[in-house]
Amino acid sequence: MDDLLTYGEALERFDPVLGLEVHVELNTASKMFCGCTNHFGSEPNTNTCPVCLGLPGSLPALNGKAVESAIRLGLALGCSIAPRCRFARKNYFYPDMTKDFQTSQYDEPIAFEGVVEVEVEGQTFRIEIERAHMEEDAGKLVHQGTSGRIHGADYSLVDYNRAGTPLVEIVTKPIRGTGTLAPQVAKAYVDYVRDTVLALGVSDAKMEQGSLRCDANVSLMPKGSDVLGTRTETKNVNSLRSIEAALTYEIRRQGAVLAEGGRVIQETRMWHEEGYTTAGRSKEQAEDYRYFPEPDLVPIVADAEWVERLRATLPEPPAERRRRLQADWGFTDLEFRDVVNGGALDAVADTVAAGCPPQAARKWWTAELARRANEAGVDLAALGVTPTQVARVQALIDEGTLTDSLARKVFDYLLAGESDPDAIVAAHSLAVVSDEGALSAAVDAAIAADPGTAQRVREGKVQAAGALIGAVMKSMRGQADASRVRELVMGRLQP
Numbered sequence: 262m263d264d265l266l267t268y269g270e271a272l273e274r275f276d277p278v279l280g281l282e283v284h285v286e287l288n289t290a291s292k293m294f295c296g297c298t299n300h301f302g303s304e305p306n307t308n309t310c311p312v313c314l315g316l317p318g319s320l321p322a323l324n325g326k327a328v329e330s331a332i333r334l335g336l337a338l339g340c341s342i343a344p345r346c347r348f349a350r351k352n353y354f355y356p357d358m359t360k361d362f363q364t365s366q367y368d369e370p371i372a373f374e375g376v377v378e379v380e381v382e383g384q385t386f387r388i389e390i391e392r393a394h395m396e397e398d399a400g401k402l403v404h405q406g407t408s409g410r411i412h413g414a415d416y417s418l419v420d421y422n423r424a425g426t427p428l429v430e431i432v433t434k435p436i437r438g439t440g441t442l443a444p445q446v447a448k449a450y451v452d453y454v455r456d457t458v459l460a461l462g463v464s465d466a467k468m469e470q471g472s473l474r475c476d477a478n479v480s481l482m483p484k485g486s487d488v489l490g491t492r493t494e495t496k497n498v499n500s501l502r503s504i505e506a507a508l509t510y511e512i513r514r515q516g517a518v519l520a521e522g523g524r525v526i527q528e529t530r531m532w533h534e535e536g537y538t539t540a541g542r543s544k545e546q547a548e549d550y551r552y553f554p555e556p557d558l559v560p561i562v563a564d565a566e567w568v569e570r571l572r573a574t575l576p577e578p579p580a581e582r583r584r585r586l587q588a589d590w591g592f593t594d595l596e597f598r599d600v601v602n603g604g605a606l607d608a609v610a611d612t613v614a615a616g617c618p619p620q621a622a623r624k625w626w627t628a629e630l631a632r633r634a635n636e637a638g639v640d641l642a643a644l645g646v647t648p649t650q651v652a653r654v655q656a657l658i659d660e661g662t663l664t665d666s667l668a669r670k671v672f673d674y675l676l677a678g679e680s681d682p683d684a685i686v687a688a689h690s691l692a693v694v695s696d697e698g699a700l701s702a703a704v705d706a707a708i709a710a711d712p713g714t715a716q717r718v719r720e721g722k723v724q725a726a727g728a729l730i731g732a733v734m735k736s737m738r739g740q741a742d743a744s745r746v747r748e749l750v751m752g753r754l755q756p
């Protein structure tokens with residue numbers, strides 16, 4: 262086990278510097294250089310052809326849609342777009358890459374010099390992006406054996422379905438000045454990229470499936486110094502939570518090494534969900550890859566007119582959208598944060614768009630429906646209740662057809678697979694009984710059945726009325742408006 266400083270000690274003595282590399286798999290219909298289907302989860306080695314298998318003599322043809330996605334993503338991250346750029350071969354051997362080189366970009370990335378701002382604990386951090394370049398993904402090794410890892414595996418299988426999937430790799434410049442918030446800033450940045458990618462619709466950005474991956478570099482420098490220390494690059498970080506945990510661990514580990522007068526080794530490290538990193542391979546230098554321009558592909562020319570046309574398709578930036586929605590809805594910071602942290606932002610927005618008052622939409626999604634999703638162990642989006650349905654249920658409440666508790670019964674039926682709130686109300690007779698005659702009769706019956714309680718209410722014990730109201734509600738199977746029942750009961754007993 263590594264020696265660790267406490268997080269507090271490490272950051273009293275050192276300033277952390279971050280470097281984040283985010284890989285985004287694009288969701289184009291076909292792969293980057295061939296016509297194979299680009300799809301996660303197919304039977305192994307079914308989406309392959311001579312090009313993505315790297316067979317000798319096969320020639321790549323560039324996917325124009327992937328270039329468009331890369332340009333839009335670059336623009337959304339505030340980057341400049343290179344008017345002309347090329348692909349390069351990055352040469353190395355590994356069984357997941359049969360060509361023995363990865364088609365990537367090196368000195369001519371399609372997008373460069375961007376900047377985004379993220380907010381953590383009320384402070385704004387400016388993150389500069391060095392470049393966003395295009396490359397292809399490699400195949401995937403599947404290690405067979407109890408560990409599921411290469412070490413201790415009996416044998417490994419290789420699935421080339423992923424080979425040739427279009428990727429954009431976004432690399433930040435070294436990020437200084439984050440202090441003790443470094444791990445949270447890293448997490449907020451990756452979350453920002455994820456939101457942006459989703460808003461653009463260029464990737465499904467699922468960290469758990471690897472369509473959004475982050476390599477987290479960090480180094481420490483003694484407080485007061487401005488000479489960068491030696492960095493490590495932690496891989497295998499498959500969730501936002503892990504980014505924060507892995508960086509916290511590396512800061513504590515490097516802190517202990519440096520505090521003892523040791524040197525940090527420049528290497529890749531593997532994150533383990535149990536909460537620690539281990540050394541991977543020592544890091545190659547760029548020279549080791551013998552990059553050279555890809556001779557089988559012509560340069561990409563992104564003329565200004567095309568770039569401006571793509572810029573016009575950009576969605577509202579996620580941070581601006583949040584500010585706008587919070588203002589439109591009139592939510593307090595706390596209410597809004599609950600919605601965002603509960604993963605309910607889109608659901609609430611769609612419910613409001615379907616005509617629901619914002620506070621009611623918030624209440625359903627962050628309380629009742631969040632509780633049910635939690636019980637079922639699924640995300641809100643997978644719960645199976647749609648924003649349109651929620652808006653309709655709320656409309657039925659506002660029209661006086663349903664009470665809150667009847668609405669909850671409607672949700673029971675929606676979750677059981679029925680789909681139309683109006684049909685549910687009709688089929689299961691859930692509507693509030695507003696027929697005054699029926700209500701009066703039920704009130705009279707409850708008073709007659711419990712003369713003792715009725716007498717106490719007449720003598721001024723107002724609280725006792727609760728039992729009578731309860732009895733009426735029960736006889737009406739919950740389908741009465743409780744406040745109207747109270748009025749009727751009091752009208753009889755304390756005129």
Ligand code: ADP
Pocket residue numbers: 278279280281282391432433434435436478479480489490491492494544
């Ligand atoms: P590699 O090929 O090793 O992945 P990249 O240039 O793609 O290198 O990414 C390295 C990342 O680490 C970049 O985000 C870069 O800004 C950052 N970085 C470089 N030097 C340091 C350092 N001393 N400390 C922290 N981060 C660094």
Ligand code: MG
Pocket residue numbers: 282
């Ligand atoms: Mg890199």
Ligand code: ZN
Pocket residue numbers: 292295296297308309310311312313314425
């Ligand atoms: Zn192919």
